[in-house]
Amino acid sequence: MSTATPSAHAHAEHGHTPFLQHHFREMSQQFDAARIGMWLFLVTEVLLFGGLFVGYGIMHARHPEAFVAAHHHLDKTLGALNTVVLLVSSFTMVLSVWAAQTSRKKLLVLFLLLTLACAGTFMVVKYFEYSHKFHEGLLPGKYYSHKGDTVPGQFLFFSFYFMMTGLHGIHVLLGMAAIAWLVVRALKGHFSSQYYSPVEITGLYWHLVDLIWIYLFPLMYLIS
């Protein structure tokens, strides 16, 4: 150790993968650092959505009748369908991580594309739900123009509905962009059991998006 410079030593031993950044000692250190960074980011995401969940809790506690009346405008079937679609997409995402861990390149690309297809299905269903609400005037705050309500204050529910599902939808779109980037890199043959950090941390992000929807679904569609 005293004769060889540390960097030369590291490059000689680990020179077989071009994806080791020079500031990391070895691949497993780089992998662990990437995951810690992602988990810290996910915690900030939890707190970001947490603020909206707390606001939802306050307004739901203060205006229970308005929230129950407003949630009847949502379609439980479409909500449940989207829940299943996202759960399946989490499953295909974790299988693509497994495919990368075991160096199965074709399966990796296949599972990533299946995940993209599920995410696309989710957004299409969301599009139909949103356009139905725009048409009915079920909009947040002062834009609420639905006629024939018997319970006042329903605009409050739709403020939270659009903020929370909208922010979640943006996260789905960003996840789709990240997965598309993974498909390109997977096709170039970048990923193997030696190096799959991007697949792993995109997977973590994608599962968190699923996790948030798991809480959004009962709070928006199933309240009583």
Add this chain to the structure above:
Amino acid sequence: MSHVNEHAHPVTGPKTYGLVLLALLVLTVITVQASYFDFGPWNTVVALLIASAKGSLVALFFMHLRHDKFNAVIFVGGLLFLAVFLIWTLFDIATRQPVLPSNLKTPVQEFPGAPLGAPVRPSTGQPRGTPAL
């Protein structure tokens, strides 16, 4: 190098993940069915408990937290802060009375010098019935 990766991050197979997906779908059916029952004030609690069971499955298996104690501490630490935020806010919401004269335990002076507990004209503090200045 590969033995280091595999030692630190054990590979879980598709079978386990398939079973987890099955459990998640069953719990989704349960949460939809549970929404047709009336548990009174516990409706939201039941829904959140089922959601948390699903969330735990996702975090432990799909996000590999069962093999990853370090990041589990980071994540659960974040959830604890969220719990403090949510629970303490709900304490306030649940125990706060609307500010109405009938809820006040002692007569309140509207401002210094106003008659205690007597109806006053809000703008001047004079007893009701006296002509305006």
